[in-house]
Amino acid sequence: MDFFNKVKDSVSKGVSNVSEKSTTMIESSRIKKEISALRAHKTGMLTDLGKLVYVRFSDDKLSADEIVSKCLVIQDIDENIAVKEKELQNTLNLCDCGQRFVPEAKFCAHCGKSIGEVEE
Numbered sequence: 001m002d003f004f005n006k007v008k009d010s011v012s013k014g015v016s017n018v019s020e021k022s023t024t025m026i027e028s029s030r031i032k033k034e035i036s037a038l039r040a041h042k043t044g045m046l047t048d049l050g051k052l053v054y055v056r057f058s059d060d061k062l063s064a065d066e067i068v069s070k071c072l073v074i075q076d077i078d079e080n081i082a083v084k085e086k087e088l089q090n091t092l093n094l095c096d097c098g099q100r101f102v103p104e105a106k107f108c109a110h111c112g113k114s115i116g117e118v119e120e
């Protein structure tokens with residue numbers, strides 16, 4: 001009986017560790033997706049801005065206000081990306097050496113420690 005309880009205990013511990021890890025992975029891949037969507041948006045805005053500048057230049061109606069307002073939108077996207085990247089950092093695990101690593105990593109990129117069996 002004692003043996004079975006021990007097995008049950010370690011099994012449920014293992015399961016909860018796994019779900020905790022996959023939650024982190026889901027969370028980090030969600031944020032990664034948001035970041036790449038923001039980057040795609042930014043690329044689109046930069047293309048728009050470039051076209052606008054060129055069209056206005058060709059028409060001899062280059063207006064700083066119009067360009068600045070587009071730049072402000074892009075700057076806003078950049079700030080959003082920075083916020084998301086910070087969020088992403090927070091979903092990463094912390095190594096003993098103080099560096100963060102992605103949940104799926106096998107070794108710490110900083111100190112080389114094997115992190116397959118990291119204690120949370």
Ligand SMILES: [Zn+2]
Pocket residue numbers: 095096097098099108109110111112113
């Ligand atoms: Zn490390």
